[in-house]
């Protein structure tokens with residue numbers, strides 16, 4: 260089981276045509292999408308610039324701990340797919356090969372048309388992909404530079420769009436093309452108009468939709484599919500205006516709920532591959548946790564101080580450290596010392612858990628494995644509730660505890676150790692959707708809310724982890740900068 264999201268990048272909203280297919284074919288997967296609308300269109304830009312922009316998008320999505328990357332943009336695929344594939348340790352998929360394969364399957368006349376951006380046409384990426392498989396195939400490529408702007412300016416259904424599409428496709432009419440590759444992920448949004456101009460005898464190939472077949476296959480092949488039954492999350496980011504993105508996205512994906520795309524600035528992201536292990540150690544700390552809920556909370560605490568926060572997701576090949584200790588501190592030390600040694604970077608490890616008075620302090624250090632090995636919040640919560648079924652409200656008191664250990668490589672004697680607690684009560688009915696783990700059942704009596712009903716910031720202000728961090732506040736920066 261792998262709950263990490265699949266990442267999608269595109270110059271704008273076009274890649275949503277791939278996401279639409281992914282939501283349909285892979286409904287259990289979490290997804291995160293980034294459209295670089297501020298710098299669109301990519302089509303007319305030189306290949307080197309497209310490569311730099313694409314790295315910035317990739318570096319941003321890597322901070323979201325994606326398990327797979329889909330370059331849902333033909334221009335970026337043509338310019339940067341091999342470079343990115345060579346550097347990342349996660350599977351990377353482009354849109355050109357899947358589109359080519361589908362086109363070869365569809366053609367009867369052996370004459371395939373390709374419409375794409377200038378960049379994609381110039382790169383010859385489709386010609387190369389198609390000729391490798393079918394050397395004798397006849398190909399006619401045509402740049403359709405105006406299509407992306409039509410889509411992005413929400414003109415795809417206007418009379419102007421009809422005119423532009425008809426004019427652009429003119430050279431392809433009266434040929435014996437029977438298959439036309441939509442070699443840009445924006446183009447499927449113009450599909451009805453394109454089909455109308457080309458006539459019903461021409462099969463349109465949606466390169467993006469074809470790509471999702473490959474995504475699905477690779478999820479199985481690398482055993483990366485998410486088979487949890489939690490409702491998946493879909494996060495959308497744009498470098499442009501979220502309102503425009505939402506408007507186009509909600510209509511295209513036929514969403515019932517608002518999309519709420521978030522604005523991001525990626526211009527300070529590196530324009531090349533950054534190996535996490537090459538980062539300067541002074542200002543980087545690795546959160547030695549596999550729990551994304553914890554990582555998020557630590558990021559919120561460290562990043563405002565200018566510290567780069569990495570997590571184990573940035574180091575997929577580092578071996579997992581088992582928790583075999585009998586106390587929170589032993590476990591936190593084990594995790595911190597071993598990961599610091601393996602990564603040769605400073606790390607912070609957290610061992611935490613819930614101690615319920617009516618259960619003699621259980622589940623305690625076994626909180627993550629309460630319902631058995633593997634992390635399943637729902638099963639742990641269900642077991643907790645079952646064990647408390649006969650316990651009256653006033654006896655359902657409990658304490659959350661955290662022990663934090665900061666460790667530097669090969670110096671366990673220099674570990675920094677702090678603790679934090681939070682008292683509360685276990686409710687019978689879950690409330691709230693934020694947070695993680697036991698949060699929906701943990702009532703903070705003074706607030707009348709569960710931890711899952713608090714914002715991240717509100718939770719940090721009172722939580723066991725927040726309290727432990729406040730104990731660290733005065734000492735961690737000096738500790739991190741100190742040479743040993």
Ligand SMILES: O=c1nc[nH]c2c1ncn2[C@H]1C[C@H](O)[C@@H](COP(=O)(O)OP(=O)(O)OP(=O)(O)O)O1
Pocket residue numbers: 547548549550553582609610611612613626627628634639659694695696697698710722724
């Ligand atoms: O603020 C919290 N809100 C809700 N639940 C929480 C919290 N803090 C810890 N917990 C629960 C989650 C897990 O069931 C156990 C920690 O187990 P613990 O071994 O420390 O963490 P983990 O296995 O999830 O991740 P990792 O060891 O990779 O850091 O306590």
Ligand SMILES: [Mg+2]
Pocket residue numbers: 582627
């Ligand atoms: Mg654990």
